[in-house]
Amino acid sequence: MAKMRGLLGKITMPFPLGRPTWPANVERTIPKSKLGANYDTEWARRYSVRLVRSLITDYVTKPAINIVASPKVLGTDRLKGIDVPVIFAANHASHLDTPLLLSVLPDDFRHKTAVGAGADYFFDRKYKAVIWSFLLGAIPIERTRVSRRSTDLALEILRDDWNLILFPEGGRTPDGFAREFKGGVAQLALKTGSTIVPVFIGGTYEVLGKNKKGFSPGSTVVNFGRPISPSGSNPRDLTKELQSAVNRLGDEVYSDYWDAALRSGASSTPDLADNGDNSWIAEWNRPRFSDTFEDSKKSRWPRLPFIDKPL
Amino acid sequence: MSPRPGFILNVDKSYPGTLFWHGEGYRIEKLPEGSSVIYAPESLPSLSDPLxxxxxxxxxxxxxxxxxxxxxxxxxxxxxxxxxxxxxxxxxxxxxxxxxxxxxxxxxxxxxxxxxxxxxxxxxxxxxxxxxxxxxxxxxxxxxxxxxxxxxxxxxxxxxxxxxxxxxxxxxxxxxxxxxxxxxxxxxxxxxxxxxxxxxxxxxxxxxxxxxxxxxxxxxxxxxxxxxxxxxxxxxxxxxxxxxxxxxxxxxxxxxxxxxxxNNDTFPKQFEFLQKREWEWNLKDRAKFITTSKALEATPPWMARNIFHSIRSPYGLTGVNAGEVDAVHEKTLERVYKQQLVHVSGQSDILTMGLPFIGPYNVNSIMNPILVYCLGLGYFFNMYKNKPLVRKGGVLIMSHPTRNEFDPVFHPSYIDFYENVLSETTDPIEIEAKYEKSYAEDPWYIHLYRTGNAYHGVHPFYMWYWGAHALDHLGAVIILGGDPKVAKRLGFMAASTLNDALAMASAYVGTSPSITHLHSPPLLMAQVE
Missing domain, CATH: 3.40.50.11440 (LarA, N-terminal domain)
Structure with missing residues (x-):
């Protein structure tokens, strides 16, 4: 494009056909950026947009996720009968996490759920802001500093009975190990009284981790936890409780419910964030979802009958 | 609005008819004027936070x-x-x-x-x-x-x-x-x-x-x-x-x-009309009744059975108590009676009931003739406190197709019980004395019970004993819409229409009997004074 422009030279048209020049003695006011945390996503929650988005989620995103990530969904029974709105708080390892989670959410939640996305990354260009607001119902969240605008928007969304997906780590893990949860989710829940549903997502780092070029199709798992009521807690304790709950959900996936319960009872649940001070042994031992279930080892394609026959 | 208590309808000319379960189907029957229909109390509100x-x-x-x-x-x-x-x-x-x-x-x-x-x-x-x-x-x-x-x-x-x-x-x-x-x-x-x-x-x-x-x-x-x-x-x-x-x-x-x-929320929305009082059916309910009952008539029994057994009930939890057995159970009984008990004055000459597709022992399976007997004479007949809904020597009319069908995997000993025991006698005392031990100790039945999904060899006997009180109490049992051969094997009579059944009953209770209908679903229990 730049090359083309270079060939054609700069085409300028005289005013009024071209842009007016700004008089040098008039103070220039820089318009407030409408991007980043200031991007207005209200349009993406209109009924007509929601309708199109739900069709795309059900008929495009979901099949695509099934092909790329073969999700196994656990714990949806824990969501039965809970009052909306809720905050789904999950560990975060991949750009795949959001479409994966949206596509496996039970029907009661799926089509009225917004997603908290980094304002600096997903809303820094107009086209990106439009795409993510439209496709995922994303709302901009400031990750680097406490922003009143982000908080107010999230509060407004929850008060309008929209559910919210947030990743309390504030970004994707660079190494497959979880990171410490930030307090934003807890503060939001305490302000609105919304229930938090802890969610563990496994396997997405292997499919499309940070710094990976392209997909490595594989198996993933989403394990929904028992809802946490924020009442009578403070942000710090609630954040700790949330992180423990996600750790326990991960333990349930990598071992089983009863072992995880016993370890949780003995306060010895493995910490998903424990990377052993970046040791290679910790990386070596890091549980991978694809190692857990027998069915994930099965061929992704049906075996032809003659393959198993002796030659 | 708080749920309405149980209700007894006195049938008159203006009465629209009563829903009768009929196995994997249902139909509307018109009871004679002067009959009573007992309706269960409405569903109690469920606990908002079961956990x-x-x-x-x-x-x-x-x-x-x-x-x-x-x-x-x-x-x-x-x-x-x-x-x-x-x-x-x-x-x-x-x-x-x-x-x-x-x-x-x-x-x-x-x-x-x-x-x-x-x-x-x-x-x-x-x-x-x-x-x-x-x-x-x-x-x-x-x-x-x-x-x-x-x-x-x-x-x-x-x-x-x-x-x-x-x-x-x-x-x-x-x-x-x-x-x-x-x-x-x-x-x-x-x-x-x-x-x-x-x-x-x-x-x-x-x-x-x-x-x-x-x-x-x-x-x-x-x-x-x-x-x-x-x-x-x-x-x-x-x-x-x-x-x-x-x-x-x-x-x-x-x-x-x-x-x-x-609570009494037995059926999901699609079948909610089954639990409503018939005169309160709206256009939607009537349309659902007509379409489903006609569709079920045209559906093979095995398919209708599969459809019904796939239903999951949206039951709501009305109470949970824990602790010492006796104290817990007394609290439980209080709640069950609160949901199910209806006060009824006096016994009748004839008790009518429609039997559904399911009982405790045929979940995901066939309701064979012995289980029909047990459901009618064992369970539904016994849904009373104080005295039975029907007088001593009265007649029970129960509606069910009662086909000669058995599930050989779940109910193997039932087949032999039906063929070898009921063909000899239907007297529970004689059955108990003569046959029970051999079935209870049969090694093949024990093997199937222990390793397969079969009821124990003695189970059909218990089903028969379950109805012994009703057999002792009743003058006759008529199966409305039942297979005549099967009804005969059970020691009962079969009638193709309700009028025929009532005419047959007149031989036992006279020509102007009092009639009570136990309306189900949902389940109810009668406190008979």
């Missing part, structure tokens, strides 16, 4: 019991027993209330460091549950954790090494229960109460016992003198179980009983 109610019950037990947390200690042996697939009917929507309670108990056990935990489905002599049924009852998480390690068991009443003799009651009744349960430091029993017969000491003393123990109360004498077995304080079946419960307690076996009660 909170469960936690509260475990923390605040009733009767002479400490809270569950104080009963759980590191290093102890804990057995969690739970009701099998015969409850509730139809199976409830997921998550099943049992799974919620079992998880709540397991969480506390894990916190207390209790590692030796075994779960047992309290089958008594019922068939073993299938994997999907077990998963539904305990939940996927618990199933996947416990079953592969052999810690989720189905009670085996024929395993000589797995049973423990506890003692004798003052009446000489032998008490024998699961060895694992008997040797545990604590048994937590998780119950679902659909009718007042369930729960109490019957949970452990029957659910975890053996034929040696069961025969003391599952017999003709006890059943004839259980008036009714739905009325715990006037039921010899329960008296025997309570005596056994006392023996278990004296032996030092600790039971923490958890009982739950459900």
């Amino acid at each position: 909170g109610a469960i936690e509260d019950a475990l923390d605040n037990p009733v009767g002479d019991s400490d809270p569950l947390d104080t009963l759980l200690t590191s290093g102890m042996r804990l057995t969690i027993a739970f009701d099998d697939v015969s409850l509730p009917l139809p199976q409830m929507v997921s998550p099943d209330i049992r799974s919620l309670i079992i998880e709540a108990v397991l969480e506390r056990a894990a916190r207390a460091g209790v590692e030796d935990v075994v779960l047992i489905a309290a089958l008594a002599l019922h068939r073993r549950m299938t994997e999907s049924e077990l998963r539904h009852a305990v939940g996927d998480r618990v199933y996947d954790s416990f079953y592969p390690r052999g810690l989720l068991l189905q009670h085996d009443a024929e395993d000589p090494k797995g049973l423990s003799f506890i003692g004798l009651t003052p009446q000489g009744e032998e008490v024998e229960i699961s060895k694992r349960a008997a040797e545990s430091d604590l048994i937590v029993y998780v119950n679902v109460n659909l009718v007042s017969m369930d729960g109490g000491h019957k949970s452990v003393a029957t659910g975890l016992s053996s034929y040696r123990s069961l025969r003391h109360h599952h017999n003709v004498k006890t059943m004839v003198h259980s008036k009714s077995f739905m009325d715990r304080h006037n039921s010899q079946l329960h008296s025997s179980n309570w005596r056994m419960g006392a023996v278990i307690k004296e032996a030092g076996i600790k039971i923490f009983q958890i009982e739950t009660t459900l």
Whole structure:
């Protein structure tokens, strides 16, 4: 494009056909950026947009996720009968996490759920802001500093009975190990009284981790936890409780419910964030979802009958 | 608006007709003027926070019991027993209330460091549950954790090494229960109460016992003198179980009983009209009735059966109590009666009822003729307190196709019972004396019970005894719309229309009899004055 422009030279048209020049003695006011945390996503929650988005989620995103990530969904029974709105708080390892989670959410939640996305990354260009607001119902969240605008928007969304997906780590893990949860989710829940549903997502780092070029199709798992009521807690304790709950959900996936319960009872649940001070042994031992279930080892394609026959 | 209590409709000219279940279908019948139709109380509101109610019950037990947390200690042996697939009917929507309670108990056990935990489905002599049924009852998480390690068991009443003799009651009744349960430091029993017969000491003393123990109360004498077995304080079946419960307690076996009660929300939205009073059916209800009943008429029975058995009931939890068995059960009975009891004045000459596609013993299976008999004469007839809805010598008219169909996997001994026993006699006393032992001890039936999904060889006998009180009380039984040959084998008559059935009944109760119809669904219990 730049090359083309270079060939054609700069085409300028005289005013009024071209842009007016700004008089040098008039103070220039820089318009407030409408991007980043200031991007207005209200349009993406209109009924007509929601309708199109739900069709795309059900008929495009979901099949695509099934092909790329073969999700196994656990714990949806824990969501039965809970009052909306809720905050789904999950560990975060991949750009795949959001479409994966949206596509496996039970029907009661799926089509009225917004997603908290980094304002600096997903809303820094107009086209990106439009795409993510439209496709995922994303709302901009400031990750680097406490922003009143982000908080107010999230509060407004929850008060309008929209559910919210947030990743309390504030970004994707660079190494497959979880990171410490930030307090934003807890503060939001305490302000609105919304229930938090802890969610563990496994396997997405292997499919499309940070710094990976392209997909490595594989198996993933989403394990929904028992809802946490924020009442009578403070942000710090609630954040700790949330992180423990996600750790326990991960333990349930990598071992089983009863072992995880016993370890949780003995306060010895493995910490998903424990990377052993970046040791290679910790990386070596890091549980991978694809190692857990027998069915994930099965061929992704049906075996032809003659393959198993002796030659 | 608070739910309306039960109602008795006096049939007059303006009456629109009454819904009768008819196996895997239903129809509208017109009862003669002057008849009474008993309608169940409307569904009680369900608890808004079932999990909170469960936690509260475990923390605040009733009767002479400490809270569950104080009963759980590191290093102890804990057995969690739970009701099998015969409850509730139809199976409830997921998550099943049992799974919620079992998880709540397991969480506390894990916190207390209790590692030796075994779960047992309290089958008594019922068939073993299938994997999907077990998963539904305990939940996927618990199933996947416990079953592969052999810690989720189905009670085996024929395993000589797995049973423990506890003692004798003052009446000489032998008490024998699961060895694992008997040797545990604590048994937590998780119950679902659909009718007042369930729960109490019957949970452990029957659910975890053996034929040696069961025969003391599952017999003709006890059943004839259980008036009714739905009325715990006037039921010899329960008296025997309570005596056994006392023996278990004296032996030092600790039971923490958890009982739950459900409301009357038996069918999902598509079939909600079945539970409504007919004169309140709106256009939608009538359209649903017409389309579904016509469609079912044109559907082969096996397909209609599959459709109905796939229904999951949206039952709501009305209460949960935990603690000492007696105290818990009294609270449970209060709630069950609150939901189901209807006051009726006087008995009638004829009792009519429509029998549905499901009973406790044909979940995901065929309702064979013996189970039709048991459902009508055992369960529905006994849904009373004080005295039966029909007078002594009266007539019972029950509507069901009653086909000569059996499930050879679930009910193998039923087939032989029907062919070899009922062809000789239908007298429960003679059947008990002449045939019971051979069926109970038949090694093939025992093998199928222990390794397959078959009811125990003696089970059809118990079904027959279950109706012994009704047989003793009634003058005649007419199966409306039933197969005449099958009805004859059962010792009954068959009629193709209600008018024919009433005409046949006139030979026993005269030409102007009083008629009462027990309207179902949902379930109700009559307090007859």
